[in-house]
Amino acid sequence: MAYCSARRKPPRAALITGASRGIGKAFAQALPPATHLVLTARSGPDLDALRASLESDAGRTVTAVDADLADPAGLEKVCQAANEAEIDLLIANAGMGVYGRFLDRPAGKHRATVDLNINAVLGLLHSILPDMVVRARENRRRAGVIVMGSSAGFVPVPNLATYAATKAFLLSFSEALSAELATEPVDILCACPGATRTGFGRSAGFQGDQLPFAMEPGDVARKALRALGRRRTLLIESGPGKLLQPAADARSLFAGLLRRSLDGATAARRR
Numbered sequence: 418m419a420y421c422s423a424r425r426k427p428p429r430a431a432l433i434t435g436a437s438r439g440i441g442k443a444f445a446q447a448l449p450p451a452t453h454l455v456l457t458a459r460s461g462p463d464l465d466a467l468r469a470s471l472e473s474d475a476g477r478t479v480t481a482v483d484a485d486l487a488d489p490a491g492l493e494k495v496c497q498a499a500n501e502a503e504i505d506l507l508i509a510n511a512g513m514g515v516y517g518r519f520l521d522r523p524a525g526k527h528r529a530t531v532d533l534n535i536n537a538v539l540g541l542l543h544s545i546l547p548d549m550v551v552r553a554r555e556n557r558r559r560a561g562v563i564v565m566g567s568s569a570g571f572v573p574v575p576n577l578a579t580y581a582a583t584k585a586f587l588l589s590f591s592e593a594l595s596a597e598l599a600t601e602p603v604d605i606l607c608a609c610p611g612a613t614r615t616g617f618g619r620s621a622g623f624q625g626d627q628l629p630f631a632m633e634p635g636d637v638a639r640k641a642l643r644a645l646g647r648r649r650t651l652l653i654e655s656g657p658g659k660l661l662q663p664a665a666d667a668r669s670l671f672a673g674l675l676r677r678s679l680d681g682a683t684a685a686r687r688r
Contacts, residue, residue, distance in 0.1 A: 425559055425561065425604070425645065425646045426558055426559075427448075427449045427451060427452060428448065428452050428504070428505045428506035428561065429451075429452065429453065429503070429504075429505055429558075430452065430453040430454075430455065430502040430503055430504040430505060430506070431444075431448055431452050431453075431454055431455065431504055431505075431506035431507070431508060432455040432456075432457070432495070432498075432499040432502070432504045432506070432507050432508065432541075432545070433445055433454065433455070433456050433457070433508045433510060434457050434458070434486060434495070434508065434509055434510050434511035434537075434541070435457075435458055435510040435511030435512065436454075436456035436457060436458050436464065436467065436510070437456070437458035437459075437460045437463035437464040437467055438458075438460070438463060438615065439613070439615030439634050440510055440565065440610070440613060440615060440634045440637050440638055441456075441458070441508070441510040441511070442467055442634065443633075443634035443635045443637065443638035443639075444508050444510065444563075444638045444641075444642070445467065445471060445479075446471070446635070446638075447635065447638045447639055447642060448506075448642070450476060450477045451477070452477070452506075453477070453478045453479070453480070453502055454471065454477065454478070454479045454480065455479075455480045455482065455495075455498050455499055455502050455504060456468060456479060456480070456481050456482070457481075457482040457483070457484050457486070457495045457498075457511075458483070458511070459483070459484070459485050461483040464481045464483060465481060467481075468480075468481040480498055480502060482494060482495050482498045486511055486533060486537035486540075486541070487529060487532040487533045487536070487537055492537060492540045492541070492544075495541070496540075496541065496544040496545055499541075499545050500544075500545060500548055503548075503552060504545070504549065505549060505552060505553065505556075505558060505559075505560045505561065506560065506561045506562075506563075507541065507542070507545055507546070507549065507561070507562045507563070508562075508563045508565070509537075509538045509541055509542070509562070509563070509564045509565060510563075510565045511533060511537065512533060512534045512565065512583075513529065513530050513533050513534065513580075514530055514534075514577055514579070514580030514583075515527065515530060515577075515579065515580065516576055516577055517576055518575075518576060519578045519579065527579045530579050530580055530583060531579065531583060534580070534583035534584070534586075534587065535583050535586050535587065538564060538587060538590075539590075542562065542594070546562065546603070549562075549603065550598070550601050550602065550603050553601070553602040553603055554601075554602055557602075558602070559602045559603065559604055559646065560602060560603040560604070561603065561604045561605075561606070561645050561646065562591075562603065562604070562605045562606070563606050563607075563608055563641055563642075563645060564587050564590075564591045564605070564606070564607045564608070565587075565607075565608055565610075565641075566584045566587045566588045566591065566607045566608060566609040567580075567581070567584040567609055567610065567611075568609050568610065568611040568652060568653075568654055569581040569584050569585075570584030570585040570586075570587060570588040570609055571585075571588070571609070571652075584609070587607060588607050588609065588650065591605055591606070591607035591649070591650070592607060592649055592650060595607075595649045596649075604645050604646040605649065606641065606644055606645045606646075606648065606649060606650070606651060607649065607650050607651070608637070608640075608641035608644065608651050608653060609650065609651065609652045609653060610632065610637045610653040610654070611631075611632070611652075611653065611654040612631040612632065613631060613632045613633070613634055613637055614631050614632065614633055614634065615634055632653065636653075637653050640653050641653070
């Protein structure tokens with residue numbers, strides 16, 4: 418188990434999107450057995466198999482929600498399940514991408530990437546986060562949000578142009594949201610892994626060999642859980658890309674300074 422930040426207590430209930438495999442599955446396996454899990458993915462059989470395995474091995478309670486977050490009805494279904502479980506940890510992990518030149522891939526694939534990687538995350542947070550913050554105040558326990566970005570969000574990536582752009586959006590959005598909620602009992606982390614051994618490459622259409630320095634999903638999940646409450650942006654890289662971490666720290670620092678500056682200017686206008 419990896420949930421060991423001194424600042425935080427283990428979550429009572431957690432929602433994990435894209436939970437049936439890869440990093441999402443690793444998050445589910447890394448959280449303590451006492452945490453009730455709400456798992457969602459589009460692959461129903463894989464999700465049911467994971468639910469059965471977790472309940473059998475750890476004796477925990479798991480709610481599985483087969484839903485497409487890019488569909489409004491599916492998004493509402495997941496939000497309802499998360500609110501009923503009174504989650505205090507949200508892990509927005511579901512994502513997709515399409516590999517190849519932008520003009521060589523169907524426009525619908527690019528729109529689907531934006532819908533899942535951006536619009537679904539916005540919808541989840543806007544629906545679920547307010548009640549999470551209220552419960553955190555009442556229970557005097559910090560809530561948490563982990564948004565899964567990517568090291569691709571720091572740079573433009575040819576042949577993954579749309580995917581990288583959506584991750585750049587999530588990076589900026591998460592850092593700004595974390596700064597906005599700095600006085601609330603909620604920690605927001607944008608975790609940005611590099612190449613990881615998941616099925617993403619095959620799903621995106623990448624035909625090459627496994628990328629060098631690729632990490633295991635479990636390592637990514639454990640590092641993200643340990644970083645929650647300690648930093649706003651975490652670059653998770655095993656290769657040369659880890660040199661970007663100072664830039665990630667600088668972005669978070671700037672977001673906090675900008676929020677305080679804007680808050681001060683607003684207060685001055687009110688006087």
